[in-house]
Amino acid sequence: MYLSTGIFQDIAEENFQKMMTCFHSRQKHYPANEIITTYGSQGSRIGIILEGEIMVIRTHYDGRQTILEHLEPGDIFGETLSVIPNSISLIQVISVRPCLVQYIDYQCLIRRCSKACPWHSALVNNALRLISQKAVHLGERLEVLSQRTTREKLICYFSLASFHSHSDTFLLPFSLSTLADYLCVDRSAMMREIRKLKDDHLISIVRRQVTVFFDRSTPSDVRETHC
Amino acid sequence: MYLSTGIFQDIAEENFQKMMTCFHSRQKHYPANEIITTYGSQGSRIGIILEGEIMVIRTHYDGRQTILEHLEPGDIFGETLSVIPNSISLIQVISVRPCLVQYIDYQCLIRRCSKACPWHSALVNNALRLISQKAVHLGERLEVLSQRTTREKLICYFSLASFHSHSDTFLLPFSLSTLADYLCVDRSAMMREIRKLKDDHLISIVRRQVTVFFDRSTPSDVRETHC
DNA sequence: AAAAATCTGTTGCATATACAACATTTTGAT
DNA sequence: ATCAAAATGTTGTATATGCAACAGATTTTT
Numbered sequence: 001m002y003l004s005t006g007i008f009q010d011i012a013e014e015n016f017q018k019m020m021t022c023f024h025s026r027q028k029h030y031p032a033n034e035i036i037t038t039y040g041s042q043g044s045r046i047g048i049i050l051e052g053e054i055m056v057i058r059t060h061y062d063g064r065q066t067i068l069e070h071l072e073p074g075d076i077f078g079e080t081l082s083v084i085p086n087s088i089s090l091i092q093v094i095s096v097r098p099c100l101v102q103y104i105d106y107q108c109l110i111r112r113c114s115k116a117c118p119w120h121s122a123l124v125n126n127a128l129r130l131i132s133q134k135a136v137h138l139g140e141r142l143e144v145l146s147q148r149t150t151r152e153k154l155i156c157y158f159s160l161a162s163f164h165s166h167s168d169t170f171l172l173p174f175s176l177s178t179l180a181d182y183l184c185v186d187r188s189a190m191m192r193e194i195r196k197l198k199d200d201h202l203i204s205i206v207r208r209q210v211t212v213f214f215d216r217s218t219p220s221d222v223r224e225t226h227c
Numbered sequence: 228m229y230l231s232t233g234i235f236q237d238i239a240e241e242n243f244q245k246m247m248t249c250f251h252s253r254q255k256h257y258p259a260n261e262i263i264t265t266y267g268s269q270g271s272r273i274g275i276i277l278e279g280e281i282m283v284i285r286t287h288y289d290g291r292q293t294i295l296e297h298l299e300p301g302d303i304f305g306e307t308l309s310v311i312p313n314s315i316s317l318i319q320v321i322s323v324r325p326c327l328v329q330y331i332d333y334q335c336l337i338r339r340c341s342k343a344c345p346w347h348s349a350l351v352n353n354a355l356r357l358i359s360q361k362a363v364h365l366g367e368r369l370e371v372l373s374q375r376t377t378r379e380k381l382i383c384y385f386s387l388a389s390f391h392s393h394s395d396t397f398l399l400p401f402s403l404s405t406l407a408d409y410l411c412v413d414r415s416a417m418m419r420e421i422r423k424l425k426d427d428h429l430i431s432i433v434r435r436q437v438t439v440f441f442d443r444s445t446p447s448d449v450r451e452t453h454c
Numbered sequence: 455a456a457a458a459a460t461c462t463g464t465t466g467c468a469t470a471t472a473c474a475a476c477a478t479t480t481t482g483a484t
Numbered sequence: 485a486t487c488a489a490a491a492t493g494t495t496g497t498a499t500a501t502g503c504a505a506c507a508g509a510t511t512t513t514t
Contacts, residue, residue: 058373064375066373068369068373080359081359081362081363081366082362082363082366109355110352110355110356110359120348121347121348121351124348124351124352124355125337125351127355128336128337128351128354128355128358129337131355131358131359131362132307132308132337132358134362135308135309135358135361135362135365136308136309138362138365138366138369139295139308139309139365141369142295142365142368142369142372145369145372145373145411146285146293146295146372146411147411148291148411148412148413148471148472149471149472149500149501150500150501151500175460175461175462176461176462176463177460177461177462184372184373184374184375185375185501185502186375186501186502186503187462188463188464188465188501188502188503188504189500189501189502189503190501191462191463191464192463192464192465192500192501193500193501194463195463195464207462207510375501375502376470376471376501376502377470377471378470402490402491402492403491403492403493404490404491404492405491412471412472413471413472413473414491414492415471415472415473415474415493415494415495416470416471416472416473417471418492418493418494419470419471419494419495420470420471422493422494434480434492
């Protein structure tokens with residue numbers, strides 16, 4: 001199994017197996033709703049999601065949960081990339097649907113390779129893209145959480161979701177219950193604000209299908225330069 | 228000027244000038260309190276802070292401000308790394324103190340170099356480290372903002388600050404006013420919670436000097452592997 | 455098909471928070 | 485040294501939010 005746009009992009013299939021060995025890489029399938037890993041328990045592996053859907057969830061000592069990340073194919077996770085030294089909360093990576101994950105060793109990746117393997121460079125290049133993408137995702141998450149009120153968080157989240165789906169109408173990737181955990185607010189308070197948004201004719205929401213009636217964010221220009 | 232642990236680490240000084248040209252790289256000094264850039268206006272440059280201190284600030288349409296990032300030498304910034312498509316808010320990068328910034332072109336960095344310059348690989352390696360570090364910082368920021376109450380945000384922030392300074396006592400990197408913008412809460416409400424934390428003997432705070440009386444987070448083990 | 459579990463939607467209530475306004479202290483500029 | 489600006493610290497009040505508890509709808513499991 002080989003994801004053409006992923007970490008092994010631009011690497012000839014014949015080198016694939018060698019690299020799998022060199023970078024302690026392996027692939028693993030997971031059924032739905034399985035604990036893939038618990039932070040604190042594993043070393044410097046990073047995982048790249050090839051198929052499926054994954055959530056990184058923090059469970060507080062008092063039972064409250066926060067959805068730290070919601071990941072899809074092409075996204076990556078790993079303790080090394082999000083070392084949050086916190087002894088009182090438990091951070092778990094959980095499969096929402098059946099998943100296929102590719103692992104590589106972060107230390108192997110980041111170290112200067114004394115053998116200067118010709119493929120190392122391509123791999124690092126790809127990793128750079130994936131990690132940049134992660135930074136962008138985290139930045140968007142930050143944008144949502146930095147909103148002061150629940151209403152603003154909802155508008156910000158819906159606006160981003162609408163932008164990403166290229167449409168005014170889109171499906172929520174999770175239940176309203178889970179959305180509250182994602183926005184870090186109380187569910188009932190969130191339901192109240194959703195009702196107000198409906199009353200104000202800013203959104204329409206039936207089940208997980210949301211339509212926004214405000215302008216969604218416009219993408220900034222993508223400029224191209226050459227090296 | 229040349230930062231040994233930065234983006235040009237492990238690159239011979241003699242190649243330095245060539246690379247500066249190849250990657251459209253240049254360095255620039257800024258005085259304190261200057262707008263370094265406004266997101267939306269520039270292309271795919273990323274900046275690496277060599278000296279000084281920088282804040283990334285979002286100004287809402289209603290005048291409210293949020294400190295999105297607080298950056299120090301070795302940290303990086305750039306629109307490409309945090310494209311938040313948002314038309315109603317202004318995002319500015321501002322120097323807190325006199326700064327020296329190194330710029331390189333992100334597209335140059337991320338593209339596969341047809342010439343396969345021997346130094347490109349080393350540069351990408353270094354960029355990978357810097358961007359990973361940024362992901363970690365964003366993750367920590369997320370940890371703070373995902374706390375539900377102002378009290379929890381304060382404790383989480385102080386705990387992280389204490390951890391990073393390897394001490395129970397540390398100096399805040401900015402004023403209490405700015406801290407409120409960083410935690411995304413109202414200043415007066417924050418002051419009230421700080422007073423409560425003092426009353427509960429959990430912290431002591433005189434000016435910008437904070438001492439925490441609860442256990443700060445313990446670092447997770449750093450394991451080493453070889454490639 | 456029945457039962458269990460989860461999700462949705464709502465409400466009352468106590469509390470936390472935002473907002474506004476103010477006095478005082480500290481910092482920075484001239 | 486003087487003045488202006490910013491930061492600190494406080495309080496009252498209206499509102500938003502968290503919390504608990506509940507009923508009905510929907511989904512999943514058995």
